Structures are given as C-alpha cells and as structure tokens.
Amino acid sequence: MARKSLTDVVADDLLDRIVAGEFLPDSLVPGELELSSQHEVSRMTVREAMKTLVAQRILRVERGRGTFVNPLGSWGSLNAVLRAVSEGEDDAVVAVQLIELRRMLETGACELAAARISEDDLERLGEQLSLMKAAHEAADVPAFVSSDLTFHDIILQASGNIFVAVLFEPLHRILESRRAETSQVPQIQSNAIAMHEAILNALTTGQPEAARVAMDNHMSQTLDDLKSYVLRSQ
Structure with a gap:
C-alpha cells in the first residue's frame, strides 16, 4: 500500500x-x-x-x-460521508436515508436484471436464499448477513449497469454493519426471507415490472421493520 x-x-x-x-x-x-x-x-x-x-x-x-x-x-x-456516518451522525435519520437510497437504486437494478439475468445467476440466488434459511434456523446472524448481501450483489451485477455496482461498492461496509444490527431480530430475518423468495420468483419469470415491484416491496418491508423493531427501541 x-x-x-x-x-x-x-x-x-x-x-x-x-x-x-x-x-x-x-x-x-x-x-x-x-x-x-x-x-x-x-x-x-x-x-x-x-x-x-x-x-x-x-x-x-x-x-x-x-x-x-x-x-x-x-x-x-x-467516502467522507460514510466516515461521518460510522461515527454516529444522527443514526436514525441515516438508517432511514440509507434504505431510501437503496430503494431508488435497487428497484431499478432489479428491473434491469429481470431481462438480463442468466440461469447461472438465478441458481446462485437460489443458493444464497437457501443459505439465508439455514442461517436463520441456526441463529447465525453473520452467515445470514453475508448471504443477504451476496444475494443483492448478484442482482446488482446482473443488471448489466456498471455504474450501479460502482455506486454500491463504497456502501458495502456500512450496509454490512446495518444488516448485522437489524438481522439480530428473528422476525426481520423471516420477513427478509419471504421477500427474497418473491424477488427470486419475479426474476425467474423474466418480467421487469414484477421484479421491480418485488424489490420495492422488499424495501418497504425493510423500512417498516427498521421502524418497528429497531428505531422504536432506541
């Protein structure tokens, strides 16, 4: 270095x-x-x-x-903003705004991916979903978070838009930290698994609008879970 x-x-x-x-x-x-x-x-x-x-x-x-x-x-x-956020800049506001950013980018990426995703990518998504379920049953939060992040990364790459992946790369560390916090709650894990199943089903059909809606529903559920289970207790 x-x-x-x-x-x-x-x-x-x-x-x-x-x-x-x-x-x-x-x-x-x-x-x-x-x-x-x-x-x-x-x-x-x-x-x-x-x-x-x-x-x-x-x-x-x-x-x-x-x-x-x-x-x-x-x-x-x-990068400077992420450093500030990591030091605790108005945590509740930042958590909500991070989901808002993900919603803007990931719904579009999922829509693009529906028409471009390969059979190999779909198989990899299925594998990550299975790993999420196994981690949920074993109460293994780090493994759950890892599979969750990988699931989303596969979709971002499958969108075929290089800018989407580049924009998300600096966010990886903070997304991992936030997921580790929210995924401590078993019900949030259960909700996430159901939403990821819906996303995979939509991508498998190859219908862009259905994929966009499935990801948007996931982001809405994530925001609701954050407010109900995490921010409410702070």
Missing part, C-alpha cells in the same frame, strides 16, 4: 477532527499557520490539504472571514 503524502495526512487528520465533532457545521477551522505548526509541515502542504477538503465540499472558504465546515448534507465525497 502506497504511503500517504503529507497533504493527505493533514487532510485526513482535519477530517477526523470534523467527524469527531471537534469542529461543528458552520464553525471556523484553524488557519494555515496553526495547522502547519501542529503537523510540523509547511503552510503550502496545509494549503493543499485544505484545497482537497474544499474540493470535496467538506470545507468552504469565505473571503475575509476564513475557512468553515459545511453541513454533512453538502459534502461531495461519499
């Missing part, structure tokens, strides 16, 4: 401090002189680090006033 440049080190450290809540949205961050002293680097290095965060819309420069932190919703870096 390549070593980080000094610029990257300074940028990552400042982002970590922002994510940790040291600098809240719309607050002023330290100037070049202070940061260069803290990191024992040149002001040019600090300036380049700040430019990196400004380009990602994490920071904004107000002429004559200084450099300020932007609200999370303004950030233009998915």
Whole structure:
C-alpha cells in the first residue's frame, strides 16, 4: 500500500477532527499557520490539504472571514460521508436515508436484471436464499448477513449497469454493519426471507415490472421493520 503524502495526512487528520465533532457545521477551522505548526509541515502542504477538503465540499472558504465546515448534507465525497456516518451522525435519520437510497437504486437494478439475468445467476440466488434459511434456523446472524448481501450483489451485477455496482461498492461496509444490527431480530430475518423468495420468483419469470415491484416491496418491508423493531427501541 502506497504511503500517504503529507497533504493527505493533514487532510485526513482535519477530517477526523470534523467527524469527531471537534469542529461543528458552520464553525471556523484553524488557519494555515496553526495547522502547519501542529503537523510540523509547511503552510503550502496545509494549503493543499485544505484545497482537497474544499474540493470535496467538506470545507468552504469565505473571503475575509476564513475557512468553515459545511453541513454533512453538502459534502461531495461519499467516502467522507460514510466516515461521518460510522461515527454516529444522527443514526436514525441515516438508517432511514440509507434504505431510501437503496430503494431508488435497487428497484431499478432489479428491473434491469429481470431481462438480463442468466440461469447461472438465478441458481446462485437460489443458493444464497437457501443459505439465508439455514442461517436463520441456526441463529447465525453473520452467515445470514453475508448471504443477504451476496444475494443483492448478484442482482446488482446482473443488471448489466456498471455504474450501479460502482455506486454500491463504497456502501458495502456500512450496509454490512446495518444488516448485522437489524438481522439480530428473528422476525426481520423471516420477513427478509419471504421477500427474497418473491424477488427470486419475479426474476425467474423474466418480467421487469414484477421484479421491480418485488424489490420495492422488499424495501418497504425493510423500512417498516427498521421502524418497528429497531428505531422504536432506541
């Protein structure tokens, strides 16, 4: 793995401090002189680090006033947003918004996959569904989550749209974490199995509209389960 440049080190450290809540949205961050002293680097290095965060819309420069932190919703870096979310940024809101994002992307991907999916992919989906059922019976949450994620990954790949898979790749770690939380509830597992069966049946028929509806129903059930079993208890 390549070593980080000094610029990257300074940028990552400042982002970590922002994510940790040291600098809240719309607050002023330290100037070049202070940061260069803290990191024992040149002001040019600090300036380049700040430019990196400004380009990602994490920071904004107000002429004559200084450099300020932007609200999370303004950030233009998915990886930075995921770092902030992982540190506990309004967990309930983030959980709901993540399902909303999945609903927008996965229903379309499932619709595309219905006309493009191979027999081999359908067989692999069936295998993952069987593994989900076995994990449910064995109360093996990690195995259940792994099969659940793999089931969805197969559909994303089968959509034939390279952008869908690329968009979802950075989300994998946080999706795994969220699934591990929700899949602790046996009833959520049961509901997920039923929905995955419906999705597989729709894909097997090769009917795009039926596949889209089946995935949309799954996303609706997932959101309902989140609100009923997880968020309600927080």
